[in-house]
Amino acid sequence: MSNYLFIQSQDPFTEVRTEHQFALAGQLFDAGHNVQILLVQNGVIPARQGARSQHLDQLIEWGVPVLADDFSLQQRQISDDDLKDNIAVDSVDSVIDALLDGHKVIWN
Amino acid sequence: MKVLQVIDQAFRTTTEEQDDTILWLTQSMRGAGGNLTVLLSGHGVYYAVQQTPQPALTLASWSQTEPADITRDLNNLIESGVPVYAVTDDLEERGLSTRQFLPGVQAISRQSLVNLYESVDQVWQW
């Protein structure tokens, strides 16, 4: 079993590739690997309650841990209360932790 | 250390640089002993079905003499022992499923990417 962290900077509203990136994360999770997603930059936009992102919502529903970068949230004035359930506020520190733990860290 | 180079874009700066900069980077690192695999995904799959060099640009009195030759660069990589894969689903999405692959490029489905990602130590997405 491997550990993956996807840093998701692309968002589904402007980048069609995002849905494939979420799908790959889902496949790896489905195959039994530890998968985590950190939303950064415009990648945090689908994290807001009411934002439409079928693929991200599906990952959350499956139990894939989804984090959102605090600075990116602050820039967009998205507060904790605005976030969808089961999305945790974190920071880019989580990227360094994952790198130092030997995880496969992938920038999208 | 084994690294998967994921090339998800295509034709970005191919004219100015006279190559794809990540294919070039990969060739150069291979020359330095890098253990590398290339995955062409997204628009990058276009590189798997190129048949001729890129067009030469002409601007006013300036003419390009050495346009990019992606096929040559991929051939060099394959001959140097770098496995090159192209995602079939991405080819199909772009209407390229009936085009002939460059010899040596291996087809891989999105479903099989899990195994490819698992076969390497690091994934470098470009």
Next chain:
Amino acid sequence: MNDRKTLTFAFMDPPFESERTVTFFRLLDAALEKDTHVRVFAYEGAVALAFAKQSPHGNAVHGRNTEEEAHPLTKDWIVALQQKARTKGLNFEWINCGLCVDERGVNDVIEDCGRGGPPDLWRYASQSFNTLTIGTR
């Protein structure tokens, strides 16, 4: 202190064009904060991040002169990170892709930013605990 790990980062974006540049620098700062040695391979436009002739400007729209505007410059961010690394006894190495520097004419770089090529990225990555690449778009 021997158990401090080294991380390599490869980056491709120039200053003032992309939000990725800010995230990249935040990552470097976070790595130093976690007592990690840092190695950077700057490729393509990222070689301009260390260009010594970057200069701040005033901003009439903001109604501020040069001093008041205190415009961010990536070369200053690199200097700040170099200083932080020194303070913490960490290595902070930076190599620009030399051919990328030449074609952009940004040869005049700040101190302690070197010149190299793709083999250096492989060397950096091979000798590091882990590597993160951030492509451009």
